[in-house]
């Protein structure tokens with residue numbers, strides 16, 4: 690049988706208020722570009738990037754909202770099968786920070802229990818327009834025991850680091866599952882939650 694060009698497939702999601710820079714972060718990470726023109730109207734579903742980590746080829750399918758966040762109509766189908774979530778606010782926009790709790794309720798309601806998530810305070814290149822101090826982002830992250838980065842899609846700060854650390858945390862969980870599972874089939878039984886990973890092959 691032909692070898693798949695990857696060992697694992699992870700579905701990741703970007704969530705957060707409209708305008709915080711989700712699409713920009715996605716383009717920065719997957720294509721290393723930043724463009725200010727009408728990026729939010731593109732309306733893509735997801736982008737793919739394959740990375741290599743600890744000797745495993747990991748295909749990332751990263752989903753971006755196509756404006757549904759404006760109407761709070763992000764539902765279970767968007768979250769289905771997701772293993773990682775990047776919850777984004779904009780450090781220059783207080784509303785986007787105040788919406789974190791709303792997004793958390795949304796994640797709680799729709800995502801799997803074991804989903805790995807992190808908090809990103811984007812647009813950290815705009816220090817002069819900052820409204821949310823770093824300490825506030827840190828506090829939320831500490832409350833939930835998750836990672837936190839301030840990022841800039843524009844200046845390319847912490848974008849790759851954030852994505853890669855999220856992937857690394859997910860991979861750590863999976864490798865623990867692998868050790869526990871005496872895995873004979875080529876599917877890694879991740880977290881015993883059948884909705885959790887939809888396509889997770891181990892070709893090692």
Ligand SMILES: Nc1nc2c(ncn2[C@@H]2O[C@H](COP(=O)(O)OP(=O)(O)O)[C@@H](O)[C@H]2O)c(=O)[nH]1
Pocket residue numbers: 705706707708709710711712713714724725726728729811812813814815840841842843844
């Ligand atoms: N200064 C700055 N502007 C950004 C950054 N990321 C996104 N933007 C701008 O913020 C606006 C909204 O970005 P977009 O990616 O469409 O946000 P989305 O609605 O969350 O997908 C656009 O004008 C972007 O150019 C950033 O890191 N720094």
Ligand SMILES: [Mg+2]
Pocket residue numbers: 711712713728729753754755756
């Ligand atoms: Mg967008």
